[in-house]
Amino acid sequence: MVDATTNPTNTGLTTADGKPLKAALAHAQARSRRRAFLLVLPLLLFIVITFIVPIGQMLKRSVYNDGFTVQRNLTTGEKTPIMVNLAKWFDENPAGTEPDEAAFAALVEDLKQLKELRAAGQAGTRINYELSGSRSLFTQGARKAKKLQPPYKEALLELNPKWNDPKLWQVMRSASSNFTGTFFLAATDRTRDADGNIQSVEENRQIYLKLFWRTLKLSVLITVLTLILAYPIAHLLATLPLRYSNLLMIFVLLPFWTSLLVRTTSWMILLQSQGVLNDAMVAMGLISDGNRIQMMYNQTGTVIAMTHILLPFMVLPLYSVMRPINPSYVRAARSLGATSWTAFRRIYFPQTVPGIAAGGLLVFILAVGYYITPALVGGSDGTLISNLIAFHMQKSLNWSMAAALASLLLGGILILYWLYDRLVGIDNLKLG
């Protein structure tokens, strides 16, 4: 784009009464622009309030957690700083310093405050995110803090030797600052050791990377499957006479009109080991009763059900690209000597690429973030990353972790979008 400000050879045209043309034009258009802005204002506010702000909050939460620094009184909403003495000690002593008597004294002082505020659980939970077993350590410590006598180090260690764990001190140090990258580290199966160096967690405790990888793999598979299934249907829809294609279109859109839960449940009825499909195969003698095929509560179930559910999102963009392709292109290619396969490959297919890209992008993005279907039919090895995000939101209540995972997902999709724009061009996107 070249506009007046970047164009040094501004010709400086003026109106009849000598005003610069640009200014006159801007003035003339200002009114209609203001009115247009007022018209979109409600939508803008709606999007800001319901979309931009929550996403901003989520991004913030993934790197911000004040569970170890502030206590909120749930009834009055009053905020009280906690763990202040310990934070002061951390400030005065660089990372890696062996905790001395002063450190333990600060800790005990803070534990006493936790007991008063009944905030031991909250603070413990924050540490527990990174070092499991710490929550009970804090609740126990807070309960007994009042009775402890100096020297505090020995007293605390006598209460529970875990208080000497260098890893614990490293975690408390990082938690005493609100901003932290530990959730992102944890979301990629990495952690800091006692000296603060980043390292991968042990092989058998890696879950997130494995799940990201599985989500990616299954989403690609589902995208490819929907493409293979949707391409011929979309072609048929685009070339059939209108009265037949309308009927077929209804069949394609039918899944849209039934509730997602109903569709998923019907797949469960069909696919489970005592389900319709297995019963039929047993009845026909294809498989024995003891060897019923497990198609549900694993990846197979997730792939089958999601392919079906996401199919229309592939059909519609393909259809909208194929419909305007004049059949005379293929006829021309045939009359010029191309076999039907060559005509398809060289003439028809290239013209449908924008639809493939749009449908692929849409299905992939939807699949990556899909939650309900894998939760219902995925079992343990068919769940996706979004199910884990939901787990952290609802069960473990580790919202920062959920936010970090969701942010990674969002980042991945944005990268994909950017790649798409570079390769195909967003203006070529045809969504139906």
Added chain:
Amino acid sequence: MAMTDSGAAFVEFDRVQKSYDGETLVVKDLNLQIAKGEFVTMLGPSGSGKTTCLMMLAGFETATHGEIRLGGVSINDIPPHKRGIGMVFQSYALFPHMTVGENLSFPLEVRGMGKSEREEKVKRALDMVQMGDFALRRPAQLSGGQQQRIALARALVFEPQVVLMDEPLGALDKQLREHMQFEIKHLHESLGITVVYVTHDQSEALTMSDRVAVFENGRIQQLAPPADLYERPENSFVAQFIGENNKLPGTVVALDGDNSKTEGKIATVKLEDGATCEALAVKCGGPGSKTLVSIRPERVSVSAEPGPNSTTAQVLELIYLGDHIRCRLNVHGNDEFVVKVPNAAGHKHLVVGETTQVTWDAEDARALDPL
């Protein structure tokens, strides 16, 4: 070049019928022989089955009945890409994702031609349509006329023996259309290819073709060189469809077998207003049968000379057209009777409302089938 002997026919439709729905025949009993190097036009109103015939020849539709032969060989079972027939579509069908050069190179590529040979042929074909500088453009960057030329060049680049064109100039404005008519005709003559051309524009058909097949309702009504078609229409449909015609419905009262001048007989026709006139019997029954007498406007003269077809006429409207004056008259009760009075020195000046005398030769009035 007119064809009569089917043995020498290069393209031949032999009793071809076509139905899309199994209920109605879109093409009814089509027999057409086209000689090598001939330019034959299928002319007819929209929906008369012209495109269907072309599609059957190109291989995109199958004939429901009958045989289509190319060079004496039946091509009914040969797929389109093996027929070697070039085709120009009304929408041009230039591949939008390829450049002009790639479009032209496509038919050569699928024939497995080497790169250097391809480039040479593409260049020659582009030069042939005066588009040598446009090889790297995309079709969307060309004007309608330029796209038309490229479509033509693409249909010719692989040197097919037959080229089919389905209303190729339909999307162009009048001036460009006339220019392209000339160019297509010129290419046809210089390359010696056989062309089957479809149009619904009669002036296009008359100016370009060696022979014209007039279609109506899936049937060829007349197949003749343009001059014959205009001057000797064989039935009322052709007479009405080609050029302008005055119609006088009536009943044959007598056929005169002794008339020595003409190949047909002279019929005496009683018109609807009770008067009688004489006309050349072309396609009417014997005495007592209904007929439609059709006379070209330029064959009627305004004069007082007595004759069998001399009658009074009332002037209803005059339109000055420079080289001639178009008069609308009431003749034998027909209000739409048109006469073209040449703007020659000393021609008769008519006045609206006056009554005058018009006359025409019996041979110029053709007694045809009633509509």
